[in-house]
Amino acid sequence: MVTSVHAVDDAAAAPETGITPGGTTGAFRDVLSKDHARRGKPPLHLADMSDQLRLEKAEQLGLPKFRIRQLKNHYYARLDVAAEDFTDFPAAKRADAAQTFFPELIHEVTRQVADNGTTIKTLWRLFDGSHIESVLMRYPTRTTLCISSQVGCGMGCPFCATGKLGLTRNMSAGEIVEQVRVAARMMRDGEVAGGPGRLSNIVFMGMGEPMGNYNSVLSAVRQISAEPPEGFGISARNITVSTVGVVPGIKRLTAEGIPVRLAVSLHAPSDELRDELVPMNKRFNTEQVLDAAHDYWLASKRRVSIEYALMRGINDQAEHARLLAKRLNHYGDNWAHVNPIPLNPIEGSRWTASKPEDEQRFLDILHAAGITATLRDTRGQDIDGACGQLAAKTRQANGTADV
Numbered sequence: 001m002v003t004s005v006h007a008v009d010d011a012a013a014a015p016e017t018g019i020t021p022g023g024t025t026g027a028f029r030d031v032l033s034k035d036h037a038r039r040g041k042p043p044l045h046l047a048d049m050s051d052q053l054r055l056e057k058a059e060q061l062g063l064p065k066f067r068i069r070q071l072k073n074h075y076y077a078r079l080d081v082a083a084e085d086f087t088d089f090p091a092a093k094r095a096d097a098a099q100t101f102f103p104e105l106i107h108e109v110t111r112q113v114a115d116n117g118t119t120i121k122t123l124w125r126l127f128d129g130s131h132i133e134s135v136l137m138r139y140p141t142r143t144t145l146c147i148s149s150q151v152g153c154g155m156g157c158p159f160c161a162t163g164k165l166g167l168t169r170n171m172s173a174g175e176i177v178e179q180v181r182v183a184a185r186m187m188r189d190g191e192v193a194g195g196p197g198r199l200s201n202i203v204f205m206g207m208g209e210p211m212g213n214y215n216s217v218l219s220a221v222r223q224i225s226a227e228p229p230e231g232f233g234i235s236a237r238n239i240t241v242s243t244v245g246v247v248p249g250i251k252r253l254t255a256e257g258i259p260v261r262l263a264v265s266l267h268a269p270s271d272e273l274r275d276e277l278v279p280m281n282k283r284f285n286t287e288q289v290l291d292a293a294h295d296y297w298l299a300s301k302r303r304v305s306i307e308y309a310l311m312r313g314i315n316d317q318a319e320h321a322r323l324l325a326k327r328l329n330h331y332g333d334n335w336a337h338v339n340p341i342p343l344n345p346i347e348g349s350r351w352t353a354s355k356p357e358d359e360q361r362f363l364d365i366l367h368a369a370g371i372t373a374t375l376r377d378t379r380g381q382d383i384d385g386a387c388g389q390l391a392a393k394t395r396q397a398n399g400t401a402d403v
């Protein structure tokens, strides 16, 4: 159970390079842009700092220790970062405190609204001009924010818009957490159709492979789930961390003992097919991935989500559904929940969405085999719902190499 953000450590203060240990060869070759070094690091933010570093920064500003707690309260509980809101601070110190602890990390570029105002997709510009996105989706009983953890993605899945961008860099914990703070504030202030409400769920399913940026993602998970004033107080049980199958990351997450939900993007039931759809499979095959996912279930008793993008004529036939059911049932009952997702095709791609009758047959076969499966919601399809599409379009429109 997470009760504090002590794990915000110096590693989180210095965002990682984007290269996962051992990930520079074979199928797991991150595509770092050449100008990575030139980009430098995002400005340090309260959400990137250990308590010790926060204290040192406060001392430099001539602020006593108790001010740190006030700052955390502003950030995590009141969702404020503007100097004028720090009314409990001496007037002469407000601007310095805001500048030191809350530099602007994400700047809104565009916002697309769909589903009668209940889906809002935002494109953000980061300090180095790169772009990421997040999507807020309000449902009758919950509101979910889908967030990005890397600029682009180095996993190279050929059907995915983000994969085409390659990996530019990892995001800092502060850049990840800021997406949550802004969305929580939008909900609180009634900026989403349906009136004021509460952000209740977080899914790490935006741009990037969360396990490729493990330390920052874990730091963000702890800050999202800790109770105010240490975090936003969103239950870890309502946080989903997804992966394309980076087995060491799944194992690390299992060892953390935090009750987040794990989602594994499988997309194919056999190595032969998955090698083609998910290059990472050449490094960690389906057996290794499913073993690790099942171990997560054993340790956490949280059912694992198996994500499966249905692609017409590629992985959506009866034989695929039967093999998927067999592979999952091999481990026993009720440990996994399959989410087939109709692919939102990217322009000019040979990968396209399944026919509705094939989707239904796929689901029917899984159900008949005793596997729980629901066709995943495709919110925001009319606003470039597939991950990475909005950022990809912006890049094309700008004619730049920046993501």
Ligand code: SF4
Residues within 6 Å of the ligand: 153, 154, 155, 156, 157, 160, 161, 162, 163, 164, 206, 207, 208, 209, 244, 265, 387
């Ligand atoms: S499908 Fe996921 S892992 Fe694959 S390239 Fe796209 S964002 Fe990366």
